[in-house]
Amino acid sequence: MLAALDDLTRDGQPISVSAVARLAGVHRSLIARHGDLHAAVAAKAAQPPNNINGPQVSRNSLLSDLANLTERNTRLAGHVARLDNACPKPLATTPGAPLASALHRHPPAEDRPP
Incomplete structure (x- = not known):
């Protein structure tokens, strides 16, 4: 071995x-x-x-990069979740429904601006 x-x-x-x-x-x-x-x-x-003829990278350096990128991914996922919670409900609520048909609907009269 x-x-x-x-x-x-x-x-x-x-x-x-x-x-x-x-x-x-x-x-x-x-x-x-x-x-x-x-x-x-x-x-x-x-x-x-x-x-190795090219640039050399140590295993510890790669592990450090992996840890940093994992943390960044976690932060970005949290940011996306906060944005999802802050945004209003989507216009097309039925999965697979065409978005164009939802855009052409008019809101009820009480929801329309004056």
């Missing part, structure tokens, strides 16, 4: 328990059960790749 880990590192492939297990021909749980093997995979995965 350590040879598989070295092969992945040499080839510049992503390092993960699944990738090492796949290349070594064993089940992922074998690596998870052996703390020393799991620690070796985690340590290699945390290191930046050696042979």
Whole structure:
């Protein structure tokens, strides 16, 4: 399994328990059960790749970006919910009803502006 880990590192492939297990021909749980093997995979995965020609991004940087974008998505979802609550009811209340027919209806006389 350590040879598989070295092969992945040499080839510049992503390092993960699944990738090492796949290349070594064993089940992922074998690596998870052996703390020393799991620690070796985690340590290699945390290191930046050696042979990448383009910009390098660390796993921690990607996880930080993911956390920030998840938080932004949560804030935007809350904003959309607040806007939905602030807006009046939609004109076409029947799903699939054409919006044009709802736009041509006239409000009741008591709701019309003078």
